[in-house]
């Protein structure tokens with residue numbers, strides 16, 4: 200059953216998730232800021248085997264603070280960042296919230312890496328906060 204879908208800016212990469220998000224985070228870490236070009240990144244985490252991706256993606260890998268390999272996947276035509284994979288998380292991928300079609304589904308539960316947020320970013324006080332990544 201389709202739960203949500205999404206696409207990149209040019210539409211050459213599309214996806215369908217057949218599962219509800221496991222969780223949704225706003226991440227204010229420097230990596231998310233630089234990768235998205237925005238002051239924070241919102242990610243939906245979903246079971247990898249429930250997401251069907253159509254179209255060509257390119258990828259870029261780097262190491263996180265904790266030493267795991269983080270792989271970013273983006274459209275090789277328009278450059279939109281769509282997906283992320285943390286090597287430490289089995290069968291989980293993250294989907295960048297800005298690419299989701301069903302925007303009413305985007306309900307973050309926590310703001311992470313508040314230590315490195317851009318000071319002018321407004322924060323929803325109803326959500327939980329963490330200074331870095333909770334273990």
Ligand SMILES: [Zn+2]
Nearest residue numbers: 207209274277
């Ligand atoms: Zn594209």
Ligand SMILES: [Zn+2]
Nearest residue numbers: 226227228231
């Ligand atoms: Zn981050």
